[in-house]
Amino acid sequence: MKIPNPEALKASSVPAKRKPLYKSLFFQILIAVVAGVLIGHFWPDLGSQLRPLGDGFIKLIKMIIAPLIFLVIVTGISAVGDVKAVGRVGVKALVYFTAATLFALLFGLVVGNVVQPGAGLNIDPATLSQADLDAKTGSAAPKDAASFILDVIPASVIGAFASNSLLQVLFFSVFFGAAIVVIGRERCMPVISLMETVLELIFKIMSWIMKVAPIGAFGAMAFIIGQYGLSTLSTYAVLIAACYGAAVVFIGLLFAVAWMTARVPLWQFLKYTREEFLLALGTASTEAVMPRIMTKLTNAGCSRATTGLVVPTGYSFNLDGAAIYLSISLLFLAQAFGHNLDLGQQLAALGVLLLTSKGMAGVPGSSFLALSATAAALGIFPVAGVALLLGADRLMDSMRVVVNLLGNCVATFVVSKWEGQFDRSVMVRAFKGEITNHDSAVMLGKEEDFQDQELQRISEGQEPSPKFRGGPNPGDIPRFQMSKSTRAGTDNSPD
Numbered sequence: 001m002k003i004p005n006p007e008a009l010k011a012s013s014v015p016a017k018r019k020p021l022y023k024s025l026f027f028q029i030l031i032a033v034v035a036g037v038l039i040g041h042f043w044p045d046l047g048s049q050l051r052p053l054g055d056g057f058i059k060l061i062k063m064i065i066a067p068l069i070f071l072v073i074v075t076g077i078s079a080v081g082d083v084k085a086v087g088r089v090g091v092k093a094l095v096y097f098t099a100a101t102l103f104a105l106l107f108g109l110v111v112g113n114v115v116q117p118g119a120g121l122n123i124d125p126a127t128l129s130q131a132d133l134d135a136k137t138g139s140a141a142p143k144d145a146a147s148f149i150l151d152v153i154p155a156s157v158i159g160a161f162a163s164n165s166l167l168q169v170l171f172f173s174v175f176f177g178a179a180i181v182v183i184g185r186e187r188c189m190p191v192i193s194l195m196e197t198v199l200e201l202i203f204k205i206m207s208w209i210m211k212v213a214p215i216g217a218f219g220a221m222a223f224i225i226g227q228y229g230l231s232t233l234s235t236y237a238v239l240i241a242a243c244y245g246a247a248v249v250f251i252g253l254l255f256a257v258a259w260m261t262a263r264v265p266l267w268q269f270l271k272y273t274r275e276e277f278l279l280a281l282g283t284a285s286t287e288a289v290m291p292r293i294m295t296k297l298t299n300a301g302c303s304r305a306t307t308g309l310v311v312p313t314g315y316s317f318n319l320d321g322a323a324i325y326l327s328i329s330l331l332f333l334a335q336a337f338g339h340n341l342d343l344g345q346q347l348a349a350l351g352v353l354l355l356t357s358k359g360m361a362g363v364p365g366s367s368f369l370a371l372s373a374t375a376a377a378l379g380i381f382p383v384a385g386v387a388l389l390l391g392a393d394r395l396m397d398s399m400r401v402v403v404n405l406l407g408n409c410v411a412t413f414v415v416s417k418w419e420g421q422f423d424r425s426v427m428v429r430a431f432k433g434e435i436t437n438h439d440s441a442v443m444l445g446k447e448e449d450f451q452d453q454e455l456q457r458i459s460e461g462q463e464p465s466p467k468f469r470g471g472p473n474p475g476d477i478p479r480f481q482m483s484k485s486t487r488a489g490t491d492n493s494p495d
Contacts, residue, residue: 025213026275032214033221033282040225047226053219054283060209060216061288064202066161068291069312070173071199075468076305077177078185078192085419086178086305093310093415097317100407104250104320105350108327111246117239117328118335166312174309196467200442206291207445217282224284224394236392239332246324247399251406258410262417263424268431269409272296277402284397286315286405291443297409299440301426302416304468310415314408321403325396326353326370329389333371336388339380352377439468 040047077086152167154160160168180188258264270277273296276289290311297307330349334341341349352374371386416422426436434453435441441450454464 025210026278028214029217029275029278029282032218033278036218036221036282037225039218039222040227044226047222050219050226051223054216054221054223055219057209057212057216057219058283058285058288060212061291062164064205064209065166065287065290066164066169068199068202068206068294069166069169069308070161070176071195071202072294072304073170073173073308074177074180075192075195075199076303076308077174078180078188079468080303080305080421081181081185083178083181086174086309089306089309089415089419089421090174090313092418093313093411094317096411096414097314100318100320100411101323102350102354104323104407105327105353107250108246108324109331109346109350111242111324112328112331115238115242115245115328116331116335117242118332118337167316170309170312200439203295203439203443206443210292210445213279213288216288217279220283220285224397227394236395239328239392240395242328242332243325243396244399246328247321247403250320250324250403254406254410258413262413262422264410264413264427265431266406266410269300270406272300272431273409277405280401280405281398284394284401286401286408289405290315293405293409295440295443296430297412298468299426299436299444300430301423301436302412303421306416306419306421307412310412311408314411315404318408318411319400319404320407321400323353324403325400326374329371330374333375333385333388334380337380337385341378341380345378345380349374349378435465437465437468 036047036050039050077083080086151165152171154165154168154172157172159165160172180192185192255266258266258269273293276292276296279292280286280289294307294311297311298304327350330353331341331346353370371389375382375386413422429436435444435446435450438450441447450465458464
């Protein structure tokens with residue numbers, strides 16, 4: 001960052017004008033979601049035809065997710081400079097994910113036993129058809145543990161990026177970043193500076209894509225309501241109420257975990273990330289906000305390396321909302337067929353669900369595959385009975401999206417604090433609306449605001465903000481150049 005001149009310092013003391021409400025991304029997405037609900041309800045045929053708007057936006061996001069994760073993880077690991085620290089982060093994240101998923105499954109079983117959502121339905125197995133379930137899952141068989149682990153290893157690095165396989169991209173990224181640490185940061189500086197420049201380009205592209213987020217949220221919400229309708233709510237009222245009620249209680253527990261472990265006021269965090277959560281609700285996809293939520297977490301004091309490792313991994317290993325839904329739905333189906341599972345059967349189901357729930361993100365009909373595998377293992381009700389959930393499954397997306405996303409955010413704070421890579425003072429600044437590092441300013445499209453903040457900080461004698469959280473100052477990483485100038489008197493001052 002360049003040293004400001006006196007005129008700039010004087011100008012920085014003038015309060016910035018507050019932006020009009022209509023320019024707020026949160027306001028735009030909120031209006032788009034409401035409009036989508038109205039279109040889908042009153043003109044369902046039109047709403048059903050608007051799906052390409054939502055799908056197009058999600059495809060734009062997926063276009064940059066793989067290179068974003070690779071660049072974030074590699075540059076983050078190179079800044080940490082300690083391969084053992086990266087390994088500790090991975091192990092701690094997996095320990096936390098396993099504990100959180102197990103608790104979510106147990107909690108869902110408790111709710112299912114108390115509420116009894118399927119009691120009294122008395123479904124006749126003879127009326128079931130396997131065809132509807134096969135159409136949803138593509139007749140795919142659920143993966144066993146060995147297959148899932150082997151699939152994390154990419155057969156081809158290029159193939160991992162081409163197929164957008166996040167775990168495979170993450171796997172290769174960790175190796176690449178670790179190699180930079182072992183070889184030496186100084187020797188690899190040309191590669192690092194190139195990556196930083198490319199990452200800044202990715203951030204800029206992301207800021208452009210977010211300008212059409214309201215259109216994507218509008219199309220996705222109009223399709224959901226137009227296709228499934230609000231009347232479906234009454235058909236599965238008890239099951240939906242049980243799942244959403246359990247989600248509210250679980251979110252309350254996440255509030256307690258975030259505060260007790262890292263002293264993060266989760267209500268303020270939700271206010272800070274309201275745009276991302278509303279967009280995730282509108283599109284029914286956590287992938288749609290992955291780049292932005294990672295940026296918000298690093299801006300709030302979590303290091304880039306920890307965030308880059310925890311968030312993508314959590315998308316496959318820490319699906320708390322999906323775990324709650326699976327365990328409640330399992331008991332719903334058993335009760336619908338007139339079976340009351342004893343403790344031993346429920347514990348057996350818990351073990352199966354714990355394995356089959358992994359790697360669900362991005363897999364079509366993944367919840368049905370997990371439930372089908374559990375039904376087959378228990379042998380109490382027919383596998384085709386899982387098709388009973390086809391009408392309610394889409395209505396659960398909002399619950400799953402919010403709990404999954406919030407659970408991964410809390411996991412990032414917990415692991416960052418656990419590893420000593422969390423700065424709470426930076427979090428306080430971020431929650432007040434400040435941009436705390438240069439890369440976050442580029443991603444969030446607030447470069448001018450960031451420059452004004454930095455001018456004010458420097459005028460007050462404070463240190464400039466780093467290029468990214470847990471990383472160097474902007475001037476410590478040279479810009480990538482095709483060739484160096486040999487002219488005498490070249491200005492080597494940092495950008």
